[in-house]
Amino acid sequence: MSLTTTDTELLVQFRDPVTKEKAYTSLIRKYQEKLYWHIRRMVVDHDDANDVLQNVFIRVWKGLENFREDSQLYTWLYRIATNECLTFLEQQKKRTSVSLDEEEGGLTHKIKADENFDANKLEWKLQLAIQQLPEKQRIVFQLRYYDEMPYEEMSKVLETSEGALKASYHHAVKKIEDYILNH
């Protein structure tokens, strides 16, 4: 799949030492919000999301030179962001001795601790429902539901077959619906 014209231009500029920093800044501006929200929905807390996002862009700075262009640039960025989220959550788990599947207990707490949290509002119930999902299913749901990522691209991000992703997503939707209706 070929890159968009803008992404191709960004890559060319990045690979030129003269325009490298300018290209990098443009790339950050273009993808920061998408990546931020993808990360934020995983880690909940803003400070944690900020740390992870910066780690992502540092990896981008170091690795973009060798980007093979066999997928979309944003697919590659999402893959880095997803891996950094998983690494972060794994480290948190080790620090707090909480299993990843129990992690939603800690994240649920963080959701409820948000200054704007309102248990009666549907969008907050949705966030709590999402945290009940297993970690990978959570990622699948968020990529499809919020980012409307094609399954073909998602397959490259998560290195899982499209069929498995579709099934996972459909199950996730059902679980979330049940949670919202019962809480």
Next chain:
Amino acid sequence: MSERTNILQELKELQSSLTPGLVPGYQVPESFFENFPALMLGRVKALEAADAREEIETLSPLLSSISRKAPYSVPGGYFQELGSRMPKDEAPEKLPAMLAGLKDKPTFAVPAGYFENLPEQILAKANGQKAPVVSITKRSWFRYAAAAVVIAFVAIFGIVYQNQNSVDPETRSYAWVEKNMKKVSTDEINRFVELASQESNDLARIEGNDDISNLLKDVSDKEIQDFLNETLIGENEEDDLLWN
């Protein structure tokens, strides 16, 4: 009664969970089977959806109606400032203000006009002077003295070591024998002992020879006894010399 009726009757009497109508171990959610066909229809339609929007509308009208905007708050100006805050490379650490201020301040004094005149000075020297000759003999005497001391030390040490290892057989016979015996193998010693024992056997045969009897037939017993008395004392003295 049919076979089937008999079996059912028997199961009822046993209160088996296999009996139709009795509640089995696993529970099925209420209305599960009633809703299942519609659920499957929704799923296959979602598989054929053109995009994510259509898919979620098919799967769950409830979720499709919820705002996609996450309810989390973000600090003001966060995205505007993110790009400028990003470290672009392994930049050197920021110096403390005090050190940063001192970095460009000169410390050592330089003669006035030094740098301006330096190129001409060097050029003039290069054109006007011959290249300096470094004498091969003009070397530090200290190095030669140090080398001589080392050589003397090695020589003295070698001589002393050699003297300690050499043994004079006349003045230190035991040490000499001990040192040289180490060079002789066990097999050679055993062979020497065997040869020595053979010689003594040969001597014993010689003593029993008839020739000796013939030589002594004209000698009286008294003369033989006097001879033996004289030699006995002498033998003892010689033994002392041998064993000492």
